[in-house]
Amino acid sequence: MTPTSETPLLEYRDLTVDYRTPRGWEPAVRGVSLSLGAGETLGIAGESGCGKTTLAMAALRLLPRDARIGGSVLVGGVDVTGLSWGKLRALRWAQASIVFQGAMHSLNPVRTVGDQIAEPIRLHSPAAKGVPQRVTELLAQVELPAARTNAYPHELSGGQRQRVMIAMALACDPDLVIADEPTTALDVVVQQQVLDRLAVLVAERGVGLMMISHDLSVLAASCRRVVVMQDGLVVEDGPSDQVIHRPQHPHARALAAAFPTVGDPASRLVEHAEPGPGPTLAAERLTVDFPLRGGGGVRAVDGVSLQVRPGEIVALVGQSGSGKTTLARCLLGVQQPTSGEVRYGDAPLPRSSRRLRGYRRSVQLVLQDPTGALNPRHSVYEAVAEGPRVHRLPGDEAAIVAAALEQAELRPPERFLPVLPSQLSGGQRQRVVIAGALALAPTFLVADEPVASLDASVRREILALLLRLRTELGLGALVITHDLGLAWTIADRVAVMHQGRIVESGPAEEVLLDPQHDYTKLLLSVLPTNVENDVAADPG
Amino acid sequence: MTDLLPSTTTATDLAEPTKGRAQGGLAFVLRTIGGGLISMALIVVLGFFMFRVLPGDPVRAMTRDRPGNPEQLARLRAEFGLDQPLPQQFLDYLGDLARGDLGTSYKYSQPVTDLILGRLWPTVLLTGTALVISVALGLWLGSRAAWRHGSAFDRFTTATALVLWSVPTFWLGLIVLMVFAVALDLFPTAGMTSPGGVDGFFPAVLDVAHHLVLPCLTMVAVVYAQYLMVMRSSLLEEMTADYLTTARAKGLREDLVRRRHAVPNALLPTITIIFLQVGFVVSGAVTVETVFSWPGLGLLTYQALAVPDIPLLQGTLIALSSAVVIMNVAADLVYRLVDPRVRTR
Numbered sequence: 001m002t003p004t005s006e007t008p009l010l011e012y013r014d015l016t017v018d019y020r021t022p023r024g025w026e027p028a029v030r031g032v033s034l035s036l037g038a039g040e041t042l043g044i045a046g047e048s049g050c051g052k053t054t055l056a057m058a059a060l061r062l063l064p065r066d067a068r069i070g071g072s073v074l075v076g077g078v079d080v081t082g083l084s085w086g087k088l089r090a091l092r093w094a095q096a097s098i099v100f101q102g103a104m105h106s107l108n109p110v111r112t113v114g115d116q117i118a119e120p121i122r123l124h125s126p127a128a129k130g131v132p133q134r135v136t137e138l139l140a141q142v143e144l145p146a147a148r149t150n151a152y153p154h155e156l157s158g159g160q161r162q163r164v165m166i167a168m169a170l171a172c173d174p175d176l177v178i179a180d181e182p183t184t185a186l187d188v189v190v191q192q193q194v195l196d197r198l199a200v201l202v203a204e205r206g207v208g209l210m211m212i213s214h215d216l217s218v219l220a221a222s223c224r225r226v227v228v229m230q231d232g233l234v235v236e237d238g239p240s241d242q243v244i245h246r247p248q249h250p251h252a253r254a255l256a257a258a259f260p261t262v263g264d265p266a267s268r269l270v271e272h273a274e275p276g277p278g279p280t281l282a283a284e285r286l287t288v289d290f291p292l293r294g295g296g297g298v299r300a301v302d303g304v305s306l307q308v309r310p311g312e313i314v315a316l317v318g319q320s321g322s323g324k325t326t327l328a329r330c331l332l333g334v335q336q337p338t339s340g341e342v343r344y345g346d347a348p349l350p351r352s353s354r355r356l357r358g359y360r361r362s363v364q365l366v367l368q369d370p371t372g373a374l375n376p377r378h379s380v381y382e383a384v385a386e387g388p389r390v391h392r393l394p395g396d397e398a399a400i401v402a403a404a405l406e407q408a409e410l411r412p413p414e415r416f417l418p419v420l421p422s423q424l425s426g427g428q429r430q431r432v433v434i435a436g437a438l439a440l441a442p443t444f445l446v447a448d449e450p451v452a453s454l455d456a457s458v459r460r461e462i463l464a465l466l467l468r469l470r471t472e473l474g475l476g477a478l479v480i481t482h483d484l485g486l487a488w489t490i491a492d493r494v495a496v497m498h499q500g501r502i503v504e505s506g507p508a509e510e511v512l513l514d515p516q517h518d519y520t521k522l523l524l525s526v527l528p529t530n531v532e533n534d535v536a537a538d539p540g
Numbered sequence: 541m542t543d544l545l546p547s548t549t550t551a552t553d554l555a556e557p558t559k560g561r562a563q564g565g566l567a568f569v570l571r572t573i574g575g576g577l578i579s580m581a582l583i584v585v586l587g588f589f590m591f592r593v594l595p596g597d598p599v600r601a602m603t604r605d606r607p608g609n610p611e612q613l614a615r616l617r618a619e620f621g622l623d624q625p626l627p628q629q630f631l632d633y634l635g636d637l638a639r640g641d642l643g644t645s646y647k648y649s650q651p652v653t654d655l656i657l658g659r660l661w662p663t664v665l666l667t668g669t670a671l672v673i674s675v676a677l678g679l680w681l682g683s684r685a686a687w688r689h690g691s692a693f694d695r696f697t698t699a700t701a702l703v704l705w706s707v708p709t710f711w712l713g714l715i716v717l718m719v720f721a722v723a724l725d726l727f728p729t730a731g732m733t734s735p736g737g738v739d740g741f742f743p744a745v746l747d748v749a750h751h752l753v754l755p756c757l758t759m760v761a762v763v764y765a766q767y768l769m770v771m772r773s774s775l776l777e778e779m780t781a782d783y784l785t786t787a788r789a790k791g792l793r794e795d796l797v798r799r800r801h802a803v804p805n806a807l808l809p810t811i812t813i814i815f816l817q818v819g820f821v822v823s824g825a826v827t828v829e830t831v832f833s834w835p836g837l838g839l840l841t842y843q844a845l846a847v848p849d850i851p852l853l854q855g856t857l858i859a860l861s862s863a864v865v866i867m868n869v870a871a872d873l874v875y876r877l878v879d880p881r882v883r884t885r
Contacts, residue, residue: 060789092791100789105782110804110880119800120790152880168786 007077008035009176009208010059010096016070017054017063017232025068028054030232038175039206043219043240045255046229047455048426052212053101055229056180059210060092076175093120097169099162099198101181106165107153113164114139114149120171138167142197158320159190166197170205177202179211183218187319187482192526195222214456217259217527220244228252258456260485262512262524269460269467269489270313270508276474278310279345281331281363281444286340288326300326302500303340308444311474313466315481315491315508317523323500324480328446331478332365361391364437368449370429374421380405380432381417387440400439407473408435409465427458434465438473445477451486463490484523488512496520568876576869583861588633590857591850592626642858643851647844652855655840660859662732663836667825669752670759675814677760678767683806685768686775687798697768705765709824713758713831720754727754730833755832763821770813775806808879815871818863 012034018025029051036042046052057063058073061080072079075096080088097120100106108116117135121128128134136146142163153161162182169177179198183191199222202209213219219226219240226243228236228251236243236252247253260267288301300323308314318324329335331342333349333356342349344363350356364387367373374383384401393400405413408431421429430450437445450466451459467490469475481487487494487508494512495505496519504517515521617623621632636643642652681701685694704712721729728734728751738747778784779802787801788794829838837856844852876882 057785062785062789089791089793092789094791098786098789100782100786106786108783108787108801108805110808110878111801119787119792123791154881 008037008074009040009076010210011035011074012055012058012071013074014071015055015058015073017051017058018068018070019064020066020068027232028067029058031071032229032232032234034227034234036176036208036210038208039202041202041209041211041223041225043223043226044210044212044229045214045216045219045226045243045252047214047255047457050229051232052229053180056098056178056210056212059096059176059178060098061088062098090124093174094124094172095174096176096178097172097174099165099169099177099179099182101184107161109153112150112152113156117164117168117171120168124172134171138170139164141170141201142167157190158186159194162186162190162194163197166194166201170201173205174207176208176210179209181213182211184213184215188484188523188526189319191218198222215259216244216255228255254457258460260489262484262488262527267485267489268508269463270492273311273470273492276311278443278474279362280310280343281308281476281478282306282343283327283331284340284343286327286330286342287338288323288330288335289338299500301330301337304497304500304502306495306502306505308476308478310443311470311476312492313470313477313479313490315479315487315494316497317481317484317487317494318497319482319523322497324497325448327497328448328478328480332363332446333359357391361440362442363444363446364440364442366430366433366437366445366447366450369453370426370433371421371453373433374429376421378421379417380410380419380421380424380435383421383432384436384439387436391440393440401435404435404439405432407438407469408432410435425458426454427461430454430458430462431465434462434469438469443474443476445475446480447477448480449482450479452481452483459486460489466490484512484527496523565876569873572869572872576865579865579868580862583858583865584634584637587854587857587861588630591848591854592629642855645844645849645852647847647849647852652851655852656837656855656859659835659837659840662834663825663829663838665748666752666755666759666829666834666836667821670756670763671818671821673756674760674764675767678764679771679807679810681764682768682771683775683798683803686772686779686806687802689776689779694772698772701765701768704761707762709758709762709827710831712761713755713828716754716758717831727751732835751834755828755834758831759821759825759828763817763824766817767810767814770810771806774809775802778802778806781805808875811875811878812871815867815874818867 012032015029015032016027017029018027020026032051032055034042044052044055054063054067058069059075059080061069061073061083063069069081072081074080075091078091080091083091107113114132114135117138118131121131121134132149135149139146139148144160144163144167148156148160148164153164156164165182169179177198182198183194186194195218198209198211201207209223211219211223216226216228220243223240226236226238226240227234228243228247228249230249230251235249236247243252244256247256257267283304283306286301286304286306287299289297289299291297302323304323304327306314306316306327316324316327326335330337333342336351344359349359378386381398381401384404385397388397388400401417402413405411405416410416410428410431416424416428416432421432424432434445445466447466451462454462463486466475466477466479470477479486479490491508493506494508495502496511496517497503498517498519504511504515504520511520512524515524614623621629624632633643640653642656644650645652645655648655678701681697685697688694717729721727732748732751733744734747734751738744781802784797784801787797792800825834825836826838826841828834829836830842833839837859841853841856841860843849844856
């Protein structure tokens with residue numbers, strides 16, 4: 001069982017995986033051969049549905065029962081596809097472990113993290129002594145204090161939970177760690193910490209790392225070799241530097257281009273435009289305090305003034321916890337500020353919910369995750385028609401819905417009307433959400449991470465749509481994001497928020513290319529690939 | 541308010557504190573108990589007025605068999621305080637209640653408090669046994685059925701439970717009585733003890749257990765389905781949870797994945813239902829106790845209804861409703877204890 005130096009830790013030999021669906025067998029992986037040796041790092045990039053997660057699950061045979069596997073998967077020289085359940089269970093986690101994506105859901109919410117880290121140790125070596133000390137050690141390796149042993153997952157931040165997952169993955173000293181989108185839900189600063197931690201552990205222990213991500217820049221920062229997958233096939237394979245900078249396959253080029261480099265003129269989609277006529281949305285010296293249990297309070301928003309002029313796209317950038325969502329809630333009139341006011345045009349925001357209704361028609365919200373924002377049992381028609389119904393818009397409802405779908409580029413609208421969200425792709429779902437907002441003919445959109453849950457190639461389309469709506473309808477937008485690349489792509493102006501204050505704001509070029517505040521500089525420095533590195537690595 | 545920002549927004553973004561969050565643990569306990577006390581007070585008030593608007597003169601009903609002269613009736617009225625104006629009666633009722641005095645039964649001419657206390661333990665024995673069995677059975681079958689969702693086992697247990705649940709309790713009780721007690725003569729037909737009594741402690745316990753079997757069986761058959769269905773649907777929702785994949789990847793056996801990870805999470809919504817239903821099961825004992833002549837609170841209520849014995853009905857109403865309220869309070873407290881997310885929020 002012990003792999004020698006020649007035996008690869010993980011080897012896929014012409015692996016195929018099909019899933020049984022009502023329409024027959026759908027291929028997810030169509031003949032992939034890869035191998036990973038001790039101490040090596042391999043990145044797998046691709047969009048959702050390309051088969052990359054299936055590949056990870058196949059390594060420990062965690063695929064659902066309706067999956068059909070062909071070819072072979074060798075872990076430490078042993079073919080797991082033919083292993084008995086007992087031997088398979090003994091191999092799982094002890095030889096290869098997985099850092100799952102979305103650590104919020106991958107940890108059991110009702111058990112302490114210490115308990116969950118200890119579980120595989122007790123399972124695989126029942127005679128083990130000093131398990132609590134081992135758990136403390138593991139937590140220390142991911143830089144969490146020993147006191148966190150007794151914490152429940154919901155008491156930790158996203159970054160801390162992901163580090164718990166890493167500690168858990170290392171619990172049984174595996175030779176191979178598979179990380180499936182380990183940093184996707186995290187903001188840049190935390191992402192950097194988690195990636196650093198993984199890199200250090202891989203180097204110190206000589207384990208093999210297979211990292212899966214839709215974000216090429218993350219893979220470039222942590223893997224030597226990167227493969228790009230599309231439709232269950234490997235379409236590009238090579239040293240990460242080459243795959244990022246000189247991709248051969250068109251799909252690899254599209255992926256590389258989808259993550260904009262701040263400072264690269266090619267990735268800046270927005271054209272300079274003068275503010276149009278119409279009211280301005282403004283926050284004036286806005287402060288929001290939240291009372292804390294046991295007295296005292298937390299100042300989530302601290303004296304913030306911010307203006308969004310008509311037809312202007314402003315990016316509000318900051319880490320999670322910086323107060324950007326609270327600020328957005330104030331602008332939408334769902335959160336009462338402690339002091340200061342929100343002004344729309346010349347008038348302050350009304351306080352009564354009846355008069356707020358008219359205002360909410362003018363300022364619409366687009367949420368991050370279209371899957372969660374849409375009721376799975378409502379057809380596209382219902383989803384889009386709900387707003388006009390609530391606001392009792394005059395005119396033909398069907399015509400309003402059709403026009404909104406048209407504006408959101410869901411063409412022809414008739415084809416989409418009876419469809420349920422589950423039958424749409426992620427990008428189409430987000431278009432439905434946007435159409436729902438457009439149906440009310442708003443003057444502003446407040447978009448909370450509008451593309452964070454979308455695939456790289458779809459992101460660009462949605463952003464292009466927002467820009468086109470601005471040109472055609474004069475629609476202004478406040479885009480809330482932690483992604484500086486997104487701000488670079490789409491925003492006229494950028495406001496950087498840190499600990500409840502706006503520390504820097506101005507035209508996008510000024511703020512992102514010539515940052516004045518230390519915090520902006522920090523945010524720019526932790527981007528997995530920033531422009532200086534690119535220039536140094538690739539003078540051409 | 542929240543219609544614009546549904547709870548599906550990213551956890552990190554909405555993890556920011558919002559106004560009006562729960563206070564510390566002690567405050568929560570006090571608030572929950574306070575809420576329970578308010579419900580109790582409403583029951584007390586309702587219990588009084590509900591029975592005053594009932595048609596029929598209780599004194600006349602009492603003396604139905606031996607018609608008395610008007611003086612005797614007036615004396616009886618005075619004895620039960622029925623000649624006082626309504627507000628005065630209400631004040632007396634409250635005062636007596638504070639001293640633990642629920643009045644005197646018309647029918648038995650005994651203090652209602654004594655009657656209820658005397659009948660309490662047979663009801664607790666019957667419903668308690670039936671509940672423990674049906675909760676255990678329902679949760680066990682429900683979790684097995686969900687785990688093998690769509691299998692023959694799942695379809696069979698679900699269908700059986702639903703059929704039994706939809707059967708009227710008295711009808712099932714009568715069938716059970718006719719089959720097992722009359723036709724097969726395996727169990728006694730009525731009561732809690734054999735007439736004449738049994739000597740010795742253990743024979744007495746066995747005698748009660750023997751009498752307990754049929755009413756308990758009837759109650760379990762009717763009640764366990766709801767626990768099964770709640771557990772099944774709750775576990776089905778957890779079946780696709782990511783942390784189960786994590787548990788499998790760790791190398792846990794399916795059995796352990798279910799017991800250690802899936803069931804503890806699926807139990808959470810079930811707890812509220814269990815406690816809520818406990819209260820109703822206690823009042824549901826009325827039918828079963830009547831069919832099997834089980835000398836409990838349910839039978840007492842049934843007999844009091846026939847008179848109508850107002851003080852006794854008031855007493856049993858308060859006792860049975862209190863059971864519901866107490867169980868509700870207990871559910872809130874237990875839920876907070878078992879779900880770490882509620883505890884620290």
